[in-house]
Amino acid sequence: MTVVAKNPPQKIRNQDRNPAGRWPGLPLAFPLFFAQLSSWYMSFSTAHSWHLCDNCQNPHHGPRGCMAPSTAGPKTVLCVDDTPYVLQMLDMFLTAVGYRAIPASNGREALELATSFSLDAVIVDYEMPELNGLEVAQILKREYPQLPILMYSARHPQTEASAPGIVDAYVEKEHPQALVMALARVLNDPVPVLVRRRFPRFATSSSFTLRFPDRDFDGDTAFEGTLRDLAEGGCGGQVDAQMVPGELVSLAFGVPECEIMLELRARVRYQNADSHGFEFVDLTTAQQKELQRCLHAIAAA
Template structure:
């Protein structure tokens, strides 16, 4: 069993199981992998711990007396929309896995637990949470809860294209820079389709190796490889009669691209280690922030797969190219933040709004949302001025990027984020909850980012036998 080295993939994990030996075994493995493990014996105790302590993920058994695992997932989701939840089940059927993921679980594990599989799943869900990924699945019945804000010509064209393609079963490729809202478009397409009553299963392609990606997509049989102690249901099978979202599809290995092409062409696949062909009634949506034609030319992406994916392409414009939408987005985020903070809606002074409109927004809509949230938290009199925006935005740099349509030269986005987090944490004297609120992220996401940038101590690794 390998030890995960990435600091992003370590965290504080709450284990919920009514069996004392089982939950302690999971905690032991987690600590051996460098995580901090805490345990409780039931759902009600778990909710109390989540209200009082900060956790990065939850691992819960399915069958427990009183509150079972599915009910616990629902209760957690009402409190926290983002925390990754992993369901442990002895039954491992497709119906059980789909039901758990529909209620908001990020993944599932089968009993008896395999240490390598536990390591793999926890590592992935923590990395996905740290990268800002949202829920893995769109629960049936959530239609209408998403918002496509903007009245610019570009956004009207996007909404028109969504309306045209959503009722069909055609594959859609959603293209755009990071932070423009590609996942939002995918959710809107799914929730406006005939498959809205089924699951939307997503997979974040960059966080998986080629070997793990194939198993995640298509599943595997027991004994298919060294750590395959039991059969595994893949994402395509979980998404049966629903929709699968392949996020940042350009990161898929070339060999696996050929197998994905076959699914799109023939609507069938085999689990790893099996010769049994499984038919796939699944709609495929894919996103990419890369220039895929350029990747094809460079030999990193299959031309035939690109054409299969781009049956109906939807290109989302960067925020800097639709500045007229910024006031509408600002107003929406002001309303949302006021509701979340249970405060009156802040008023943005004209000069401050002008500053926001002129900024180049390398992080696009996600960056704008964070800035507006931060300004609302920091404002003391209900008015947001240019002073409240402070060092986050500068008129000079905004004018420069407006003219060049490029991000600041020599400063990478992750370095800008690191500086921003460090300065905000210093402003609040190290208070993580206030810092997270100012940045518009959850405390758990903040903790993961602090570990990622070396701004917080890592969890201690224990050399403990399993």
């Protein structure tokens, strides 16, 4: 029996990039921003939970980035950027620290999504065509005065962008850790602990099959999921299966960039929102070499 993940989110594929693997018109700060961000592993302390903040409990203040009493699950953050790769990276890192990311590729799409989702915060790029980040922030603040808005840019925008009542936090692109810290601060969440990754992670998108070799199933039960990122030491992805940290699993996945299939043993590291993190264990020398070759291919794509 195969269980397929329900409504898997659409992923940004490598072939959606241009052949050079770059995105024309990107400020030089973009590669630096995400190279730095991808070198950090972000996780909330064990004290993190979805609770009411002081503003929600104070009858003199409206909710500001707080979960409603009847709402359960991760806090939802609308991410607005006209660059697909940036949206994918934001989704990866916000999910890793327990948030739910809703992507919008332009300002008008962001305004439409704001009417469809109960949002806890918005992260918006300042430099976008048609509606820029400041214009999007002004419209959202007019419609949702209590909605926290964070803005980032390669260079400091006009002074009104950081004026009180419009943007709650402004972050320059070359300071990625500050973006995560600022989001936790405006949402009254515990500050995430940032430590350097042992292995760099690379964004990728492919299907994988997960099995539980230590569970006593009748027959071969498999779960289909979507790979989000891959590293020499592990991977992250989305799968509709219940598991606990430390549990041993088997992961079989293809890597389009090097056209091979890998089946590796791994342990569950974390489960945040709809994302899972896995750490590879007991790899053979041959498996390690194949994995390294694929990572080089992904990096060069």
